[in-house]
Amino acid sequence: MNIPNFITIIRLLLVPILVIFLMDGSTRLALLTFVTAGLGDALDGFLARLLNQKTSFGAYLDPIADKLLLVTSCVTLAILGQLPAWVAVIVVSRDVLILIGISVLLLTDQSPKIEPPIIGKITTFFQIIMVTVFLGKEYLGDFWHLRFYVIYVTIFFTILSALQYIIMGVNMLGGSNQTKQDNP
Numbered sequence: 001m002n003i004p005n006f007i008t009i010i011r012l013l014l015v016p017i018l019v020i021f022l023m024d025g026s027t028r029l030a031l032l033t034f035v036t037a038g039l040g041d042a043l044d045g046f047l048a049r050l051l052n053q054k055t056s057f058g059a060y061l062d063p064i065a066d067k068l069l070l071v072t073s074c075v076t077l078a079i080l081g082q083l084p085a086w087v088a089v090i091v092v093s094r095d096v097l098i099l100i101g102i103s104v105l106l107l108t109d110q111s112p113k114i115e116p117p118i119i120g121k122i123t124t125f126f127q128i129i130m131v132t133v134f135l136g137k138e139y140l141g142d143f144w145h146l147r148f149y150v151i152y153v154t155i156f157f158t159i160l161s162a163l164q165y166i167i168m169g170v171n172m173l174g175g176s177n178q179t180k181q182d183n184p
Contacts, residue, residue, distance in 0.1 A: 004048035005058045011040045011065045015072050022076045031135040037069050038128050063116065066124055067095045073131045083134050090155055091127060094162040101169040110172050117168070123161040126154040 001009075014037045021030035044062065048054045071092050078088035105112045116124075130150050137144055 002048075002053040002055065002058075003051065004044040004053050005055060005061065007040050007044040007047070008058060008061050008065050011037045011044070012061075012068065014040075015065075015068050018069070019072060019076050022073075022080060027135060027138065031132070034069070034073060034131060034135055037065075038132070041066060041069075041128075059115075067098075070124070070127045070131065071095055073135075074127075077131070077134055082137075084151070087130075087151055087155060090158055094123075094158050094165075097162055098165050101165060105169060105172055108173060112172070117161075117164055119157065119161045119164050123154075123157040126150075126157050130154040 014033050018030055018033045018037070021027075021033055041062070044058070048058060074083060074088040074091045077083035078085045102112050133140065133147050133150050137147070140146075
């Protein structure tokens with residue numbers, strides 16, 4: 001196992017620890033855990049490129065770690081009443097749509113591209129910022145009122161990303177149907 005994949009596995013292991021800290025009301029430790037996992041995301045990608053250690057395993061595991069961290073954080077914060085529930089529903093719905101789309105593509109013998117589009121990366125960035133804002137609210141002071149702007153920007157990119165993934169999936173399926181019609 002290479003270093004980037006090891007870091008990704010550590011990120012996965014931090015998710016239940018984050019939930020435990022949130023459920024116990026240990027917001028500072030939850031924030032520290034979340035930021036550690038977020039920095040780990042940047043570090044594993046950087047090291048994979050720098051050390052030329054990109055693997056298929058890492059290409060699948062990294063987005064799973066991202067989604068698990070963000071979905072779990074949003075759902076837990078919503079359950080605790082710290083994040084509007086509708087925000088968590090939109091974040092979860094986008095990721096469920098992506099997983100359904102990948103499943104459909106795999107069932108139709110398509111090989112979905114693992115590399116997320118730029119809008120997907122922007123969405124992940126803003127989701128990380130949003131969760132960080134809600135976990136770090138005690139440190140924001142007068143800036144706490146800006147959380148609504150963070151939510152709306154995050155939701156805008158989340159919906160835009162979901163639409164882009166839907167269009168990409170439909171185009172992939174359309175291409176496979178065309179190929180099958182051309183080659184009976």
